[in-house]
Amino acid sequence: MSRGDDESGLSGDGAEVNGVKTRPRRAETRQRLLDAAFDAFAEEGFGRCSVEQVCERAGFTRGAFYSNFTSLEELFLAMWEQRSAAMLADAAAVLDTPDGVPGDPRRAVEQVLAAVPIDDKWFRITSEFTAHALRNPALRQVMVAREEAIAAALTPVVLTLMRRNGRRVPNPTALGRALVAVHDGTLTQCLLEPDNPSLRDYRVDLFLRVLDSYSEPAP
Incomplete structure (x- = not known):
């Protein structure tokens, strides 16, 4: 199992994120991606950032990104x-x-x-x-x-x-x-x-x- 697949969700009590029920680990992953993207966009510029750059800052693989966002x-x-x-x-x-x-x-x-x-x-x-x-x-x-x-x-x-x-x-x-x-x-x-x-x-x-x-x- 890849690191991205592992981060996409584990069993446990759910949390509410934008009206969608998510597992605790996935909610944490999503927030780390959002935080990493904020820094990347501010420093590099939205148009110059890639999914890979955001994932590298967050410490996840592309699998973790695409299990939370499509783009x-x-x-x-x-x-x-x-x-x-x-x-x-x-x-x-x-x-x-x-x-x-x-x-x-x-x-x-x-x-x-x-x-x-x-x-x-x-x-x-x-x-x-x-x-x-x-x-x-x-x-x-x-x-x-x-x-x-x-x-x-x-x-x-x-x-x-x-x-x-x-x-x-x-x-x-x-x-x-x-x-x-x-x-x-x-x-x-x-x-x-x-x-x-x-x-x-x-x-x-x-x-x-x-x-x-x-x-x-x-x-």
């Missing part, structure tokens, strides 16, 4: 789903923080942005994968659907914080798109000038202006 694209999408779920959970947790005081919109924005950290490695990975998807119409549609799902999950958090600050949003979809645009643009600026603290303040200011423009006083 590097599928692996990236699983990585994105995992990171998005963690980000959404952190953003939702902002609603329960004791210092989320109504009447302080700047503090609310800072709290939400803290749940969406400026991550240089993840930015490099997603930027390169986006360029890759633009050359693949089917993959591009998958990314659009994922982005819409993330926005739909994050919007209720934003709307709740707006209500706590006495504001209502007539068009939540339009606000969501505007916030994504502001986030992506200011994220690039902050990464290009990491030692410029004024950009962080500008980022918060711009979010506040967008929130104000797309909302109105609650009745």
